Amino acid sequence: MYSKILFLRFPKTEVRKPVVCELARDFNLTFTILHATVFPRREGMMVLDLSGNEKDFKKGVKYLKDQGVKVKDAAQEISRDEKHCTQCGACTAICPTGALSVDRNDMSIPFDIEKCSVCQLCIPTCPTRAMKASSVFAESFFNDK
Numbered sequence: 001m002y003s004k005i006l007f008l009r010f011p012k013t014e015v016r017k018p019v020v021c022e023l024a025r026d027f028n029l030t031f032t033i034l035h036a037t038v039f040p041r042r043e044g045m046m047v048l049d050l051s052g053n054e055k056d057f058k059k060g061v062k063y064l065k066d067q068g069v070k071v072k073d074a075a076q077e078i079s080r081d082e083k084h085c086t087q088c089g090a091c092t093a094i095c096p097t098g099a100l101s102v103d104r105n106d107m108s109i110p111f112d113i114e115k116c117s118v119c120q121l122c123i124p125t126c127p128t129r130a131m132k133a134s135s136v137f138a139e140s141f142f143n144d145k
């Protein structure tokens with residue numbers, strides 16, 4: 001089983017088409033929508049947890065791209081400024097996926113980007129503002145409130 005959390009940006013011409021449903025129907029993939037936003041008269045954005053056979057996964061992603069959807073690893077949208085991280089651990093209490101966790105060997109706080117679901121809960125929690133979202137992703141989240 002191959003699985004990845006993806007960040008999709010839909011051009012406004014594709015926003016109302018069921019392209020994501022076709023991933024299940026035509027490519028045998030399963031998905032969970034973790035976050036979605038459609039801007040009025042503009043593009044749409046979605047965070048999708050997509051799983052399936054690796055070959056089908058690649059075909060499904062190619063299909064999305066062929067429809068004009070921009071596809072990125074969602075984890076690329078979240079970063080940590082290591083210069084500002086004090087390893088205080090506050091974020092580990094809020095992170096739902098264990099992407100931020102305590103390493104009991106040395107009590108450090110590693111950031112496992114592959115586990116990140118881009119929920120952004122760590123951003124307001126971090127006292128030093130070390131956790132950041134890309135401007136495009138932050139805009140989509142902000143507009144959903």
Ligand code: SF4
Binds near residue numbers: 080087090091109130
């Ligand atoms: S809350 Fe911020 S400063 Fe503290 S460990 Fe997490 S990322 Fe680092």
Ligand code: SF4
Binds near residue numbers: 094099100
């Ligand atoms: S965005 Fe969410 S899943 Fe990712 S590191 Fe922050 S709290 Fe964890």
